[in-house]
Amino acid sequence: MARTIFALATAPGRAGIAIVRVSGPAATAVCRALTGAEPPAPRRAIRRLVCDPASGELLDTGLVLWFPAPRSVTGEDVLELQLHGSPAVIAGVIEALSRLPGCFLAEPGEFTRRAFDNGKLDLTEIEGLADLIAAETAAQRRQAVRQMDGELGRLYDGWRAALVRLLAHLEADIDFADEALPANLAAQARATIDPLAAAMAAHLAGGRAGERLRTGLNVAILGAPNVGKSSLLNALARRDAAIVSARAGTTRDVIEVHLDLGGWPVTLADTAGLRDSTDDIEQEGVRRALRRTEEADLKLIVLDASAPDIPAPVRALIDDDALLVLNKIDVAAGANPTGAPERAALKLSAKTGQGIDALVAALGARAAAALGSGADPVPTRARHRAAVEEARACLVRAGTAALPELVAEDVRLAVRALGRITGRVDIEELLDVIFRDFCVGK
Numbered sequence: 001m002a003r004t005i006f007a008l009a010t011a012p013g014r015a016g017i018a019i020v021r022v023s024g025p026a027a028t029a030v031c032r033a034l035t036g037a038e039p040p041a042p043r044r045a046i047r048r049l050v051c052d053p054a055s056g057e058l059l060d061t062g063l064v065l066w067f068p069a070p071r072s073v074t075g076e077d078v079l080e081l082q083l084h085g086s087p088a089v090i091a092g093v094i095e096a097l098s099r100l101p102g103c104f105l106a107e108p109g110e111f112t113r114r115a116f117d118n119g120k121l122d123l124t125e126i127e128g129l130a131d132l133i134a135a136e137t138a139a140q141r142r143q144a145v146r147q148m149d150g151e152l153g154r155l156y157d158g159w160r161a162a163l164v165r166l167l168a169h170l171e172a173d174i175d176f177a178d179e180a181l182p183a184n185l186a187a188q189a190r191a192t193i194d195p196l197a198a199a200m201a202a203h204l205a206g207g208r209a210g211e212r213l214r215t216g217l218n219v220a221i222l223g224a225p226n227v228g229k230s231s232l233l234n235a236l237a238r239r240d241a242a243i244v245s246a247r248a249g250t251t252r253d254v255i256e257v258h259l260d261l262g263g264w265p266v267t268l269a270d271t272a273g274l275r276d277s278t279d280d281i282e283q284e285g286v287r288r289a290l291r292r293t294e295e296a297d298l299k300l301i302v303l304d305a306s307a308p309d310i311p312a313p314v315r316a317l318i319d320d321d322a323l324l325v326l327n328k329i330d331v332a333a334g335a336n337p338t339g340a341p342e343r344a345a346l347k348l349s350a351k352t353g354q355g356i357d358a359l360v361a362a363l364g365a366r367a368a369a370a371l372g373s374g375a376d377p378v379p380t381r382a383r384h385r386a387a388v389e390e391a392r393a394c395l396v397r398a399g400t401a402a403l404p405e406l407v408a409e410d411v412r413l414a415v416r417a418l419g420r421i422t423g424r425v426d427i428e429e430l431l432d433v434i435f436r437d438f439c440v441g442k
Contacts, residue, residue: 002076004030005106005114006097008090015085020093023111026102027077031064033100034093039066039079050081052096059092060084074111075118122422124153127381131214138263139371143213143380152377152384153422155203159196159391160418163411166192170408190399190407197395200388203378208385210378212297213371216258216265219363220296222289224311225273227304228327231350233257233270236360254288262364264371269296274313298323298366303345305332323362330354384421391417 004024010017022030031039033053040046045063052059062083072078083089097103112129115121121129128147135141146152169188221229237257255270269292272285293299299322303310306328310318318324324345330352346362348355379385391414398410 004103005110006030006094006103007106007111008094009080010085012090013085014087018083018085018090020081020083020090020097021111022079022081022097022103023072023074023076023106023114024102025077026100027079030097030100030103031066031079034081034096035064039068040064042066042068042071045082050083050093052092054096054099057092059096060089070118073120074114075120076114116423122150122153122157122424124156124384124422125150128152131380136258137216137260137265139213139368140265143210146377147380152380155377156388156418156421157424159199160415160422160424162192162196163391163415163418167408167411167415170404170411193395193399193407193411197392197399200392200395203376204385204388204392206376206378208379209371210380211382211385213265214380216267217298217367217370218267218269218296219298219300220269220271220289220292221300221302222271222274222293222314222317223302224304224307224314227273227302227307228350229273229302230255230270232302232325232327232348233268235350235353235356236268254292261360261367264364264367266363266367268300274311274317293317297370298363300325300363302327305329305347323366325359387417387421390414 002024004022004026006020006022009019009021028039031037034050035048036051037048043065045065047061048064049058050060050062050064051057060083062081065080065082067073067078067080069076069078081093083093094105098105112121112126116123116126125148128144128149131144132141132148135144221233223229233255236259254272257268257270259266259268271289271292274286274289299317299319301314301318301322302325303314305326326345326347327350329347330349346355346359348359350356379388394410394414394417398407398414401407401410
């Protein structure tokens with residue numbers, strides 16, 4: 001018999017309400033032990049006294065809910081206690097539960113693992129749940145909700161179901177040639193390979209927007225020393241995240257700040273000023289700045305409106321993908337530096353705040369363009385992308401295979417690759433399709 005597990009389902013600490021969840025075969029006995037009564041009607045909240053079974057001491061008065069298997073979050077019998085959220089109440093209830101026979105404090109992720117084992121969630125839905133818990137911006141929340149709702153899993157399961165049927169027809173044509181099967185069965189099956197491979201290619205063509213949305217758009221703030229990069233970082237973060245000094249070369253290491261810009265996650269990285277230096281520490285800071293430039297999704301290049309020209313190391317980084325900012329317009333009246341490229345630059349003053357709102361809007365627009373996933377679901381993890389790429393490669397190979405046995409094997413590998421994404425790998429369904437579609441052997 002599976003063990004019965006329990007845990008605090010809400011955040012630890014003092015709160016108005018706390019939820020203790022119990023899942024497993026002994027959930028009914030737990031309800032009797034703590035409340036002295038049978039579980040209430042399913043999905044109906046009942047106010048009851050919660051007492052320590054050993055001493056009879058009253059622990060709290062709360063709401064009791066009952067979710068019988070299989071219609072529960074884990075697929076097992078689930079008892080939920082909604083109590084007052086004081087540390088003393090929670091400690092008393094957890095201690096009482098730990099003394100009951102067959103009850104164990106849940107391991108990390110054990111409730112979710114049981115939901116997966118009982119078919120309540122697939123792996124993509126579990127990942128969506130984790131992303132929703134970790135979401136910090138509206139865009140991250142939207143993507144996580146869609147995935148937790150099964151949108152991504154349904155796409156992969158739809159492809160997999162089509163391939164399972166395709167494989168079943170190929171296997172039937174190979175193994176049951178003496179049966180009265182439809183003519184040209186193998187040829188008809190092959191005709192579905194190219195459209196599925198094309199759909200997978202289109203799914204992968206969106207870049208890594210879904211993966212990048214989970215971590216945020218990486219923006220490197222670059223420029224010569226003392227152009228106001230750290231001041232700009234502080235202005236965007238609305239706090240003193242970086243040390244600001246009139247002394248050039250103050251910033252030596254990369255300083256990161258995570259922001260929510262218009263609902264989009266953005267990570268700003270303040271870097272050392274780009275210039276030639278004989279100082280070993282400053283040279284290392286420049287190397288780190290250039291390395292961060294290679295890793296960044298967007299280069300935010302800060303120019304000094306009062307400087308006569310743009311240093312060569314900075315000018316080398318300006319391209320069509322860079323966002324130019326002309327800082328210190330409060331000092332230089334917004335004049336362009338000599339040698340600036342003939343392209344638009346956002347004019348602002350990190351000191352006075354003039355133009356900061358326009359920069360925030362521009363960064364938000366860049367983030368939306370880079371991270372927006374559109375209406376169709378996209379891969380949100382590297383493992384999704386790797387599995388779809390493997391499945392597509394198998395289908396491309398199957399489309400050129402000479403022997404039906406080789407076609408079937410490549411389709412089988414594609415089915416397994418897609419099954420790994422959602423956690424559904426079942427050979428029995430292949431046999432079910434064969435016998436259901438063709439009634440082999442009657």
